[in-house]
Amino acid sequence: MVNIDRTFQARPPRVVALDLLRGMLMVLESIDHAKMFLTTWFGPHETWYELKPYSSTALFLIRLATHPCAPGFAFLMGIGIVYFIRSRKGLGWTDRQLVWHFFVRGLLLVIINMLLTWNWFKREFLGMKVLFISTVLFALGINFFIGALVSLLANRFYAYLVRKLTTHSKNGVPLIEVAERRAAKIRITVLLVLAATFCVSNVLLMPDGPVLNGRIEGYGEWRYLLYLPGESNTLFSMYPPMNWFGLSLYGIAFGYILIKDKRDSKSNARFNMVLSLAFFFAFLLVRIPGGFGNINPSLLPPAPPGTLFNNPFLANTQTFFNTIKYAPDLAFSTLFMSVNHFLLALFYLVPIDSPSAFVQFIAEGPLLDYGRSSFFFFIVHHLVYLLSSVAIGLWWPGAKNSEGKVALGYTGFFIVWILGLVIMWRLCRWYAKFKASKGPDSIFRFF
Numbered sequence: 001m002v003n004i005d006r007t008f009q010a011r012p013p014r015v016v017a018l019d020l021l022r023g024m025l026m027v028l029e030s031i032d033h034a035k036m037f038l039t040t041w042f043g044p045h046e047t048w049y050e051l052k053p054y055s056s057t058a059l060f061l062i063r064l065a066t067h068p069c070a071p072g073f074a075f076l077m078g079i080g081i082v083y084f085i086r087s088r089k090g091l092g093w094t095d096r097q098l099v100w101h102f103f104v105r106g107l108l109l110v111i112i113n114m115l116l117t118w119n120w121f122k123r124e125f126l127g128m129k130v131l132f133i134s135t136v137l138f139a140l141g142i143n144f145f146i147g148a149l150v151s152l153l154a155n156r157f158y159a160y161l162v163r164k165l166t167t168h169s170k171n172g173v174p175l176i177e178v179a180e181r182r183a184a185k186i187r188i189t190v191l192l193v194l195a196a197t198f199c200v201s202n203v204l205l206m207p208d209g210p211v212l213n214g215r216i217e218g219y220g221e222w223r224y225l226l227y228l229p230g231e232s233n234t235l236f237s238m239y240p241p242m243n244w245f246g247l248s249l250y251g252i253a254f255g256y257i258l259i260k261d262k263r264d265s266k267s268n269a270r271f272n273m274v275l276s277l278a279f280f281f282a283f284l285l286v287r288i289p290g291g292f293g294n295i296n297p298s299l300l301p302p303a304p305p306g307t308l309f310n311n312p313f314l315a316n317t318q319t320f321f322n323t324i325k326y327a328p329d330l331a332f333s334t335l336f337m338s339v340n341h342f343l344l345a346l347f348y349l350v351p352i353d354s355p356s357a358f359v360q361f362i363a364e365g366p367l368l369d370y371g372r373s374s375f376f377f378f379i380v381h382h383l384v385y386l387l388s389s390v391a392i393g394l395w396w397p398g399a400k401n402s403e404g405k406v407a408l409g410y411t412g413f414f415i416v417w418i419l420g421l422v423i424m425w426r427l428c429r430w431y432a433k434f435k436a437s438k439g440p441d442s443i444f445r446f447f
Contacts, residue, residue, distance in 0.1 A: 015083070015258070016363065017268070017347040022076050023371030024343060027421065029069040030381050031062060034417045037389040040407045047229055047326040049211040051299040053318060058410065060318050067325065067332070068339040070136060074244040075340060077140055078251020079258070081151050086259065095152055102148035109141030112379070128213060130236045134225070137378075139239035143248045146241075150191075151252050158187045184260045191253035198246030201227075202295070202327040209296040229326035243327040247337070265348045272345035279338035286331045287313055287320060293330030294323075366425040373428040373435070380427060384420045392416070 035041045041059055044052045054060035085098060093101075117133040161183035166174050205227055207216060214230015214237075224232040227242040263271060286293035290311030300312035300319060313319050313331075323332035352363040370377050389406045392399050401407040408416065 016352055016368065017265070017344055017350070018076060018079060019371035020347040020350065020363070020367045021072065021340065021344050021371070022374050023367030023369070024347075025069045025072045025076075026370040026374055026377045026381075027367070028066050029378075030385075030421065030424075031417065032066045032069075033382055034385045034420060035062070035413065037385040038392070038406055038408045038413050038416055040401060040405060045326060046322060046324050046332075047209075047214060048206040048295045048324055049209040049214040049230060049299075051296075051322065051324065053322075057318070060322070064321060067323075068336045068343070070239070070244065070325065071247050071328065071333055071336045072340045073136065073140065074143065074247035075251040075254070075337065077144060078147055078248040078253075079255040080251075081144070081147050081248075082252055082255030082259065085148070085151055085155070098148065098152065102145050106141040106143075106145035106148075109137045109144065113137035113141065116382075128231050128236055130231060131234045133236045134239055136239045139241045139244045142241035143245050146245065147248045147252060150194075150249065154187050154191060154252070154256075157190075158183050161186055181260075184256065188253050188256050188260070191249055191256070195246045195249035195253060198242065198249060199328075199330060199333055200246075202243055202246070202333075203293060203329055206295050206327060206329075209299050227327065238326060240327070247328075247333065250337075269345045269348035272341045272348060276338045276341035276345060279334045279341060283331060283334040283338060286334060287323075290314065295327070295329040296324070366421065366428075369425055369428040369432055373431045376431045377424055377428055381420065381424050384423055385416075388416055388420060 041062070044050055054063065081102075088098060088101075113135050114132055116137075117135060119129070119131055122129065162176065162179045165179040165182050166176055167179070168174050207228075211230070214228070215232065216230075219228065219232070221232050221234060224230060224235060224237040225240065227240045229237050229240060229243070231237075258268075261271075288311070289309050290297055290313045291309075294313065297312055300315070303310050303312040303315055307314050321335070323329060323335060325332055350363050351359055354360070354363075392408070393404075393406050399406050399408060399412070
């Protein structure tokens with residue numbers, strides 16, 4: 001009988017570079033959430049139905065800095081699924097146990113999304129009255145479970161291929177290792193094709209814009225739940241799971257690549273740098289012509305006379321990099337996966353055994369603690385910045401605008417944001433130690 005994957009035989013160590021990337025993404029995403037509580041900068045986003053210019057370069061750059069987060073989370077979740085299955089197989093877990101674990105964990109994310117966004121007091125959100133909002137937690141919860149099923153099926157497909165592809169030497173010895181290498185490549189290729197298919201579907205499935213709040217009469221709720229961002233009768237869909245499943249599948253494929261090739265840190269850094277350049281080149285191929293791969297270029301004003309390809313995205317630097325995030329078009333996905341692979345390459349180069357205090361701060365400091373308690377960080381940092389806003393409003397009434405909303409300037413915002421990160425570092429370090437004391441199937445491990 002074929003072992004589904006020989007690498008399951010030993011429980012693997014955590015990959016520090018992946019934790020550091022996750023920690024960096026937590027830092028970047030906290031900017032978006034902190035500014036909701038501390039500023040009046042929160043405004044229209046980059047959607048298939050609306051693409052307004054930013055009022056200043058600073059606000060555009062602040063928003064741009066947060067864009068690697070959503071694709072990075074989907075990507076890292078896919079890798080995490082592969083490593084988690086590998087780890088628990090090393091502990092003797094069965095597929096049934098794994099399916100139940102992923103179901104409970106995914107359901108927990110969806111429930112928390114509902115609790116946090118449910119319109120308990122029937123208030124308006126951005127001029128809309130909906131029951132709840134599907135945030136990134138909703139998409140990750142659904143895709144976590146479905147991605148796990150895909151990964152488990154991929155393992156069985158791998159085992160089937162090994163059996164079918166195994167040949168024998170002249171002496172009758174089965175050439176299993178040759179079959180395993182071929183099966184691993186086929187498994188990865190199939191996953192990459194599926195990932196590309198889902199990413200392309202984001203472009204193909206989006207209606208023409210502009211449309212007020214993305215609300216299209218006659219469209220069923222299921223469209224908004226699955227793939228269409230915007231307002232429906234019951235929800236405001238920000239992160240439909242199908243929009244981000246392609247990047248999760250890419251993460252699953254990437255996880256299998258890491259397991260198959262077993263590169264050292266420098267080789268992994270080079271590999272990720274090559275991928276970063278490849279994704280950026282793909283972005284240029286999509287963005288410069290301005291055709292397929294860019295959702296609804298008609299949302300922008302006509303291109304100035306003489307613009308290359310008559311492409312409105314080439315009008316200025318902001319329009320060139322202001323890609324559609326909801327749903328992520330190919331320009332968005334390629335550009336910000338390029339950034340994620342670039343960051344991952346840098347983190348693979350961190351010499352974690354160096355005695356340098358600065359290097360140790362990078363390798364074992366806040367980024368690592370944020371990355372290893374990312375769900376805890378995501379939930380708690382909202383509360384930290386909410387309480388910061390309340391405290392500022394009470395102690396410094398002059399920080400409020402005429403509508404009674406805290407409206408810090410750039411300097412004040414970044415000071416409070418950094419102080420919030422310091423608080424989160426201490427909390428995440430405590431929580432990491434706490435959950436490390438629990439068993440592998442403890443619910444606290446979910447956070």
